[in-house]
Amino acid sequence: MFGLGKKDFTLFLIVAVLALFAPFILNPFPTDSGLAQFNAGYPDLMQRFVIFGILAIGFNILFGLTGYLSFGHAAFLGVGSYAAVWMFKLLSMNVIPAILLSMIVAGLFAVVIGYVSLRRSGIYFSILTLAFAQMSYNLAYSVLTPITNGETGLQITLDDPRVLGVSATADGGIPVTNLFGMEMRSFETLVLGPWEFQFSVGYYLAAIIMLISFYVAIRIFRSPFGMMLRAIKSNQNRLYYTGLNARPYTLAAFVISGMYAGLAGGLLACMDPLAGAERMQWTASGEVVLMTILGGAGTLIGPVLGAGFIKYFENIFSKINDQVVHGWVSFLPDGLEDLVVALIHPFVGKGWHLTLGLLFMLIVIFLPGGLVEGGQRIARRLRRKPAKDDAKSASTTPAE
Amino acid sequence: MDAITLQILNGLDKGSAYALIALGLTLIFGTLGVVNFAHGALFMIGAFCAVTLNRLLTLSHQVVDETRTDFLGNPLKVDVPYMHDLFGEVTGAAIIDWSVPLAILFSIPVMIAVGVIMERGLIKHFYRRPHADQILVTFGLAIVLQEIIKQIFGANPIPTPAPDAFTGSFDFGVLLGFDPNAIIYPYWRLVYFAFAALIIGGVFAFLQFTTFGMVVRAGMADRETVGLLGINIDRRFTIMFGLAAAVAGLAGVMYAPINSPNYHMGMDFLVLSFVVVVVGGMGSLPGAVAAGFLLGILESFASMNEIKQILPGIDQIIIYLVAIIILLTRPRGLMGRKGVMED
Numbered sequence: 001m002f003g004l005g006k007k008d009f010t011l012f013l014i015v016a017v018l019a020l021f022a023p024f025i026l027n028p029f030p031t032d033s034g035l036a037q038f039n040a041g042y043p044d045l046m047q048r049f050v051i052f053g054i055l056a057i058g059f060n061i062l063f064g065l066t067g068y069l070s071f072g073h074a075a076f077l078g079v080g081s082y083a084a085v086w087m088f089k090l091l092s093m094n095v096i097p098a099i100l101l102s103m104i105v106a107g108l109f110a111v112v113i114g115y116v117s118l119r120r121s122g123i124y125f126s127i128l129t130l131a132f133a134q135m136s137y138n139l140a141y142s143v144l145t146p147i148t149n150g151e152t153g154l155q156i157t158l159d160d161p162r163v164l165g166v167s168a169t170a171d172g173g174i175p176v177t178n179l180f181g182m183e184m185r186s187f188e189t190l191v192l193g194p195w196e197f198q199f200s201v202g203y204y205l206a207a208i209i210m211l212i213s214f215y216v217a218i219r220i221f222r223s224p225f226g227m228m229l230r231a232i233k234s235n236q237n238r239l240y241y242t243g244l245n246a247r248p249y250t251l252a253a254f255v256i257s258g259m260y261a262g263l264a265g266g267l268l269a270c271m272d273p274l275a276g277a278e279r280m281q282w283t284a285s286g287e288v289v290l291m292t293i294l295g296g297a298g299t300l301i302g303p304v305l306g307a308g309f310i311k312y313f314e315n316i317f318s319k320i321n322d323q324v325v326h327g328w329v330s331f332l333p334d335g336l337e338d339l340v341v342a343l344i345h346p347f348v349g350k351g352w353h354l355t356l357g358l359l360f361m362l363i364v365i366f367l368p369g370g371l372v373e374g375g376q377r378i379a380r381r382l383r384r385k386p387a388k389d390d391a392k393s394a395s396t397t398p399a400e
Numbered sequence: 401m402d403a404i405t406l407q408i409l410n411g412l413d414k415g416s417a418y419a420l421i422a423l424g425l426t427l428i429f430g431t432l433g434v435v436n437f438a439h440g441a442l443f444m445i446g447a448f449c450a451v452t453l454n455r456l457l458t459l460s461h462q463v464v465d466e467t468r469t470d471f472l473g474n475p476l477k478v479d480v481p482y483m484h485d486l487f488g489e490v491t492g493a494a495i496i497d498w499s500v501p502l503a504i505l506f507s508i509p510v511m512i513a514v515g516v517i518m519e520r521g522l523i524k525h526f527y528r529r530p531h532a533d534q535i536l537v538t539f540g541l542a543i544v545l546q547e548i549i550k551q552i553f554g555a556n557p558i559p560t561p562a563p564d565a566f567t568g569s570f571d572f573g574v575l576l577g578f579d580p581n582a583i584i585y586p587y588w589r590l591v592y593f594a595f596a597a598l599i600i601g602g603v604f605a606f607l608q609f610t611t612f613g614m615v616v617r618a619g620m621a622d623r624e625t626v627g628l629l630g631i632n633i634d635r636r637f638t639i640m641f642g643l644a645a646a647v648a649g650l651a652g653v654m655y656a657p658i659n660s661p662n663y664h665m666g667m668d669f670l671v672l673s674f675v676v677v678v679v680g681g682m683g684s685l686p687g688a689v690a691a692g693f694l695l696g697i698l699e700s701f702a703s704m705n706e707i708k709q710i711l712p713g714i715d716q717i718i719i720y721l722v723a724i725i726i727l728l729t730r731p732r733g734l735m736g737r738k739g740v741m742e743d
Contacts, residue, residue, distance in 0.1 A: 069532045116724060120731060123435050123531050124682075127674050128727060134671055135720040143713025282671065286539060293536060346551050354551070357543030364537040365525070 008218050011301060015214055019207040022046050023197045030194030037319060040312050043187055043200030044271075049308045050203070050210040051267045056291040056303030057210075057217045058260020063289070064298035065226060066253045067233030068118075071126045072133025073288045075113070076106045076258040078140065078280030080265025082147065085154045085275045092165030093156075093175045095184065095205070095270040099263065106262020107255055114254035118247060121236065133282055140277035153276030177270050179205060184270055202271050209267065210304075213260060218300060220256070229253050261288075290360050296372030305371050310356070317355060320348040402578045406585075407700045413589040413658060415696020416596030417443075420651035421673040422680060422688035423600060424644035430620045430683040431637045434523055435531060437538040440670025441545040442645045445514060446652025447661035448549055449507035451558050454499040457483055498563045503653045508646050515645025519638050542667065550663040557660035562588045566657075592654050599650060600689055603643070607685075616640055620683075675723040681736025691734055695719050 004012060018025065027041030040046065055077060062068050080102035087098035117128035140148040148154055158168050162175075169175050177184045179201065187200035220226050231239055232246045239246050269275055278284070287310070295306025322341055325348065329340045347355045367374050421443055428436045460481040468476040483492035495502070522541065526534045561567065566587040574580055607613035619626045619633040626633045652661075659665065676695055680687030701707065703715035714721075726733060 067532075069535065071535075116728060120727060123535065124678065124727065124731075126532075126535060127678050128724065130671060131675055131720040131723050135717045138716035138720075139713060142716045283667075286543075289536065289539075346548075351547065351551065353543060354547035357540050357547055360540035361522075361537055361544065364533055364540060365522075368529075368533060 002215070004215075004218060005222065008222065008300070012211075012215060012218060015301065015304065016211055019050065019211055020204075022049070022207070023199055023203070027195060027197055031196045032194055037324075038316060040315065041197065043185075043198055043203045045311065045315055046203045047200075047206050047267075047271050048311045050206045051264050051271070052288075052291060052307040052311055053304040054206075054210050054213050054267070055261055055264035055288055056295065056307040057213055058257045058264070059288050059292050060297060060299075060303040061217060061220060061229075061260070062253050062257035063292055064303070065221065065233065066229040066250055068121065068250065068254070069126045069289070070117075070129040070254075070257075071282060071285050071289070072113075072129035072131075072136075073257070073261055074282065074284035075133040075136045075280045076110060076261035077265040077268070077284065077288075078136065078275065078277065079109050080106045080262030081269045081275035081279055082140075082154055082265075083262070084266040084269035085156065085273055086147075088156050088162075088177065088269070088273050089154075089160040090163065092162055093177050093273075094165070095177055095179050098177075098270060099209075099266045102262045102266025102269070103259045104262075106265065107259040109262075110255045110258025111251070114251050114258070118250050118254060130282060130285070133280060133285055137277055137280040137282070140280060148275075148277060151277070153274050155274045177273055206267050206271070209263070213263065214300075214304065221300060225249070225252070290356070292370075293368075294359070294363050294370050296370030299370070299372045302370050302372045309371065314352055314356070317348050317352040318350075322349075324348075402583055403704070405578070406583045407704060408697055409583065409585055409589075411697030411700035412593045412693070413696075414699060415693040416593050417651050417655055417669065417692075418673055418676045418696050419689045419692025420596055420599060421648055421669055422676040422692045423603060423685060424648040424651075425673055425677050426680070426683060426685050426688040427603075427640055427644040427647070429677070430685070431616060431640045432519075432523070432527065434526065434534050435538070436523075437535055437670065438518070438542040438545060439538075439644075439648055440666030440668075440673065441542045442511065442514065442648040442666070443652040443655075443669055444549065444661065444663065444666030445545065446507055446511060446649030447560075447656045447665060448553060448652075449510055449649060450500050450503040450560050450653045450656040451553065451661055453503040453506045454496075454560055457481065457496045457499050457502075500560060500562055500653065500657055503656075504650060507649045507653045511646040511649030512642040514649075515642035516638055518645070519641040523641070542670070546663050546666060553661075553663065555663060557662040559660045560656040562591075562657035566591055588657050592658065595654050596651070599647060603647065604685070606643075612636065612639075672719060675719055677733075679723050679726050679733055681733030684733070684735040687733055687735030695722065698722060 002009070002012075023041045023046065025041070026046065027039045029035040029039050031039075040049075055073075059070070059073055062070055062073075083102040083105040084095075084098035087101045091097050113129070113132045117125055117132065120128060141150055156174055158172075158174055160167060166175055182201045184202035184205070185200070187198045187203075190197045190199065228246075228249045232250060236246055265275075265279070268279075291306035291310050292303045293306070294309060295304065296302025322345060325341045325344050326337065329337050332340060345351070347358075363370060369376075421439060424442070425436060425439050428434055428439070458481050460479040462477045463480045465476045465478045468478075470476045481492060481496060483495050486492065487495060518541070522537065523534075526537055569584045569586040571580055571584060607617055615626065615631055615633070616636055619631075619637065623633055652666075655661075672695075673692075676691045677688055679695065680689070680691030698718055699715065702711075702718040708715060730736075
């Protein structure tokens with residue numbers, strides 16, 4: 001269906017259902033219960049899930065499929081954000097032109113960077129992309145201040161021209177981003193008993209765009225072009241020996257991946273119309289890598305899972321402070337309670353980055369295939385137990 | 401002319417730091433074939449060794465000074481460092497004053513231990529894994545180390561003064577025959593440069609003139625053959641990792657008075673040091689040192705006002721720009737060898 005195989009279609013359907021019903025699924029606890037802080041079903045966080053999902057899907061096309069580890073992907077995210085905000089300033093507050101322009105600008109940017117960095121592979125490529133991203137970051141802070149507004153960040157103001165829209169609303173406020181009149185930040189609330197569900201326009205726009213990007217990614221994975229990228233990952237030299245030039249393919253993968261990042265950046269700006277250089281910092285690039293690895297590089301669903309996982313725990317962990325921990329372990333004797341709190345303290349609240357770093361190391365060390373591989377391992381173990389007799393017959397099959 | 405000399409001098413201290421970090425990176429890369437993204441963290445840990453020693457030495461207890469009174473008329477309580485009790489007032493004060501140079505002695509065993517633990521505990525398991533995995537795991541380690549330091553010492557930079565004898569600046573220009581006050585240069589930066597030159601010379605001498613160094617160089621060229629000759633090359637490489645960590649750590653210790661240590665200083669230097677290594681040529685020790693000084697000096701030239709007027713913002717990007725140009729014209733870097741990390 002839609003040009004997808006049966007398996008892929010099922011996967012796509014699952015993701016679609018998850019994305020569209022996320023406001024329900026992510027809000028399992030009633031609002032008045034103590035567990036409500038673990039709810040993730042509010043628009044702001046859900047938007048981040050899907051937007052960073054888009055970013056990770058795009059990164060995966062470059063890293064997971066083609067095998068090029070870029071350490072400067074956040075640059076495209078930042079460029080996309082700037083482009084979108086400029087569109088809001090100059091044209092109108094409609095998000096469509098902003099999103100389109102952010103993709104185009106990020107794509108052009110990727111052509112330039114990719115043309116240079118793809119001359120080298122392996123760690124040279126990683127370092128080159130890192131250098132480019134740091135360069136863009138430094139430029140955004142210094143010389144390009146007229147375009148980027150330096151440290152303050154680019155914001156929309158009342159005296160922007162907005163040729164197709166209005167500079168200010170009737171009551172003199174700054175207009176808000178919208179899709180043909182539907183404001184991004186508006187939402188409907190559905191109250192069901194103790195539960196409260198919020199359906200925001202911004203989230204659904206982002207979710208639908210994420211589904212489209214996911215669909216495109218599946219098609220790329222299954223296409224002859226995707227096979228070519230896989231071939232580049234497994235052995236580029238052999239490809240050269242057979243007389244094929246890999247560079248156009250890698251450049252195409254790089255540009256596609258950059259456009260995904262630009263799209264994510266544009267969407268971020270649509271949800272909250274400001275853009276700052278810190279989005280381009282190399283720690284941000286590291287986060288994208290982490291999302292992809294955590295979920296499972298080279299798999300379809302992995303990056304989306306990874307992005308959701310990291311953004312969720314970032315949010316939850318940052319909210320937990322010492323008092324909350326005290327609440328959890330209050331059943332312990334006093335001395336022990338303080339000890340446990342002191343032990344947990346470095347990892348929660350402001351210490352989220354420490355947890356992130358540890359998680360990163362653990363995943364790379366023990367589970368290089370990410371969550372998807374973990375799931376597969378568990379599934380295999382569950383499946384193997386009842387079917388022990390098959391092992392003998394399986395072992396006799398000749399190897400390739 | 402004096403302006404040019406001044407910029408060269410200004411570039412030397414940053415260039416020294418780049419060269420030292422890049423030297424350590426190249427040592428690790430050349431021996432173990434591992435790209436160590438945690439090397440900047442080692443530099444930072446070195447700087448915090450200086451902070452720690454300074455704090456240890458200034459540990460003090462309160463003593464009531466009967467001769468003086470505070471504004472309420474009560475006897476004044478004064479903090480007296482234990483050092484003063486142990487060594488007397490004059491020697492104690494001198495020891496505290498010289499805490500940064502003393503931290504060199506303190507940091508060497510610490511850094512070697514950190515390096516060896518890192519190699520044996522973590523990096524050893526990654527030799528057979530792809531380079532991407534090595535980059536990722538050391539990147540994670542760098543975050544962890546950085547965050548641990550942040551938990552202990554806080555997020556603000558901690559001023560760590562140089563000994564009083566080196567705090568001022570002196571008129572360097574007079575020595576070279578320029579007008580007085582043309583070139584004013586802080587003492588400590590000169591010390592830093594001399595120290596860096598000493599360490600770099602020491603590492604090269606160690607590799608060139610000792611049997612251990614000879615074996616290590618042989619191992620860098622062909623690890624398998626050295627192993628077949630019955631030499632335990634792994635153990636020597638582990639020691640080299642410790643040595644590289646110590647070099648980065650010492651660079652950090654001495655850098656503490658120039659820039660107050662903060663938890664992300666390692667990352668700031670790391671990105672640039674990678675660029676330095678790439679410009680110098682992966683796996684080439686002289687290349688790393690030369691490129692370190694070259695880029696440090698270029699950076700300081702680019703920050704001259706005259707140049708900034710022609711090319712605004714060039715000081716921010718000059719290093720990256722040079723790296724990109726070099727990689728495109730000389731893909732192996734300035735002194736890269738054939739066959740080292742070609743893919």
